[in-house]
Amino acid sequence: MKKDPKVIIIGLDAATWTLIRPWMAEGGMPNLAKLMNAGVSGTLQSVLPPITPPAWTSFMTGKNPGKHGVFHFIETAPDRYAMNYANGGSRRSPTVWRILNAAGLSVGTMNVPFTYPPEALDGFQISGLDTPSANSSFVHPPALKRELVDYLGKINHDVRFLGFMSTDHRRAQVLAEMEKIDQQWAAVALYLLEHHPQDVMMFVFMSIDTVQHYFWQYMDRSHFLYDPKAEPRFGNAVRQVYERLDAVTGRIIEKLPNDTTVLVVSDHGGGPVVDRTLFLNRYLHQLGLLQYHKKGSGGRQGRSGLRKLKLKILRGAYSFLRNSLSSRQKSRLAEIFPTLRKKAELAYTSFVDIDWGSTKAFCSEVLASPPNVWINLKGIKPAGIVEPAEYSALTDFIIEKLRELKDPRTGKPIIARVYRRDELFHGPFSNEAADLIVDWWSEDSLFSTAPSLAKDRDKPAVIISEHRPSEDSVWGGTHRRDGILVASGPALKRGAEIENAQLIDLAPTLLHLFGVAVPKDMDGRVLADAFRPEFLAAHPVKAGAASGISESDRSTGYTEEESAKVEERLQALGYLE
Numbered sequence: 022m023k024k025d026p027k028v029i030i031i032g033l034d035a036a037t038w039t040l041i042r043p044w045m046a047e048g049g050m051p052n053l054a055k056l057m058n059a060g061v062s063g064t065l066q067s068v069l070p071p072i073t074p075p076a077w078t079s080f081m082t083g084k085n086p087g088k089h090g091v092f093h094f095i096e097t098a099p100d101r102y103a104m105n106y107a108n109g110g111s112r113r114s115p116t117v118w119r120i121l122n123a124a125g126l127s128v129g130t131m132n133v134p135f136t137y138p139p140e141a142l143d144g145f146q147i148s149g150l151d152t153p154s155a156n157s158s159f160v161h162p163p164a165l166k167r168e169l170v171d172y173l174g175k176i177n178h179d180v181r182f183l184g185f186m187s188t189d190h191r192r193a194q195v196l197a198e199m200e201k202i203d204q205q206w207a208a209v210a211l212y213l214l215e216h217h218p219q220d221v222m223m224f225v226f227m228s229i230d231t232v233q234h235y236f237w238q239y240m241d242r243s244h245f246l247y248d249p250k251a252e253p254r255f256g257n258a259v260r261q262v263y264e265r266l267d268a269v270t271g272r273i274i275e276k277l278p279n280d281t282t283v284l285v286v287s288d289h290g291g292g293p294v295v296d297r298t299l300f301l302n303r304y305l306h307q308l309g310l311l312q313y314h315k316k317g318s319g320g321r322q323g324r325s326g327l328r329k330l331k332l333k334i335l336r337g338a339y340s341f342l343r344n345s346l347s348s349r350q351k352s353r354l355a356e357i358f359p360t361l362r363k364k365a366e367l368a369y370t371s372f373v374d375i376d377w378g379s380t381k382a383f384c385s386e387v388l389a390s391p392p393n394v395w396i397n398l399k400g401i402k403p404a405g406i407v408e409p410a411e412y413s414a415l416t417d418f419i420i421e422k423l424r425e426l427k428d429p430r431t432g433k434p435i436i437a438r439v440y441r442r443d444e445l446f447h448g449p450f451s452n453e454a455a456d457l458i459v460d461w462w463s464e465d466s467l468f469s470t471a472p473s474l475a476k477d478r479d480k481p482a483v484i485i486s487e488h489r490p491s492e493d494s495v496w497g498g499t500h501r502r503d504g505i506l507v508a509s510g511p512a513l514k515r516g517a518e519i520e521n522a523q524l525i526d527l528a529p530t531l532l533h534l535f536g537v538a539v540p541k542d543m544d545g546r547v548l549a550d551a552f553r554p555e556f557l558a559a560h561p562v563k564a565g566a567a568s569g570i571s572e573s574d575r576s577t578g579y580t581e582e583e584s585a586k587v588e589e590r591l592q593a594l595g596y597l598e
């Protein structure tokens with residue numbers, strides 16, 4: 022007997038009200054507008070820092086990253102300074118999907134980031150962006166993958182050329198691929214609704230995030246990368262993606278019985294990149310906290326010697342990455358760092374020039390470089406020199422110095438807030454986070470970072486980028502904390518706005534919709550404001566036993582074959598000989 026889905030969640034990665042509201046006022050996004058009128062809506066605060074891996078993982082667990090262990094695309098390795106790539110296997114807390122399954126409800130999820138390898142759910146799971154390749158086992162049950170491929174063709178997660186958009190032609194190609202991938206996922210979602218309905222189903226679309234990163238500058242006349250000549254061609258690129266996914270949302274809703282609860286959520290918002298770049302390791306060097314090797318020491322003189330060394334480093338680094346880096350992550354990196362090859366070389370080169378034995382603090386600049394500061398702590402890091410007794414004063418000093426960084430034009434501080442990790446994270450895995458997390462997502466604390474080369478150690482730590490259109494692929498947009506929430510269903514209020522909703526509240530709220538007890542170790546709360554008072558009165562929130570921690574699946578993330586695929590791609594890109 023065919024079952025009717027009871028709750029449908031549509032994930033629009035990076036969707037933001039700052040764009041949607043004005044478009045809605047002009048009559049755009051009609052399906053989302055209809056859903057808002059029929060239900061509740063509001064801002065959805067993401068986790069900090071508001072990036073995709075911890076955000077969706079917190080959504081799925083109802084917990085802060087200290088309790089699930091996913092902080093970024095990368096994670097520390099215990100015996101080295103370099104970092105590994107994380108995936109869904111790094112999550113160490115049970116998901117809300119498992120809890121729903123245990124309560125007798127079936128669950129199907131499609132393309133949720135950081136769900137690779139897929140969980141063996143009662144229902145199905147199709148992994149998201151951390152999927153290594155189209156040939157990986159990214160669907161549970163495996164027979165469903167064969168069925169989808171038979172009916173709909175090969176499933177692709179990747180948009181190619183992201184790092185190589187040096188011409189209008191390639192930019193147009195990327196937009197066309199984004200559309201193809203959206204239509205593919207829309208077709209998969211509709212097929213699953215028709216042929217594999219589950220009590221709870223979730224469908225995620227990633228292209229808003231991608232298009233905002235690469236095309237924000239074309240719609241924003243005040244942007245430092247604004248290109249008046251390209252505006253006619255790409256000025257509408259971002260809005261077109263929003264409108265397309267609004268139409269997909271409409272097509273999904275059309276298929277549903279009237280009493281289905283529908284949620285539309287984003288894992289964080291988006292906004293423009295600004296023209297300030299901070300060289301964090303350079304600054305730490307200038308503060309006397311990070312030292313580079315003396316030039317010419319250790320037999321590293323001469324061009325060919327240096328070149329050989331660089332190649333060796335690249336090779337060594339990639340051979341350790343081989344076991345953890347997926348092709349999908351690689352293309353995600355191309356997204357993070359548009360000129361990946363150049364940046365990777367720069368990053369490795371700069372990182373290897375650090376003299377660990379006399380360095381107290383550093384930013385990890387290996388490939389993906391979040392503006393975080395790590396303390397070179399004795400007993401924790403391989404060549405740690407900072408005594409535990411010195412930790413507190415040292416971090417105080419760095420926080421103070423980071424807040425002294427000024428925009429050279431206005432004299433105003435660039436960084437408004439620096440968090441110690443225990444201010445943001447609590448739980449058994451908190452100590453895997455960076456020691457200091459620098460706010461780059463708030464309107465009063467906006468900047469980019471770039472790798473610091475040893476040879477440029479005395480140049481200014483903050484530079485202002487030239488205001489002119491860029492010829493290469495660069496990020497014109499980045500993330501902001503506030504995402505979106507729209508929800509409509511029989512238990513929910515109509516046409517109401519809700520305040521202070523957080524991404525971590527959705528797992529408890531989802532459980533409460535089914536009358537399932539909320540594990541007491543979830544950090545989120547049931548969004549009581551969203552429910553009709555009658556429903557709440559009849560269904561008081563139930564607290565349940567802690568969901569606890571679950572075993573890490575890290576060692577089984579990638580197969581030999583997948584690793585070989587990755588190596589092939591790296592070779593094609595010229596990283597490996």
Ligand SMILES: [Zn+2]
Nearest residue numbers: 034035073288
């Ligand atoms: Zn995201």
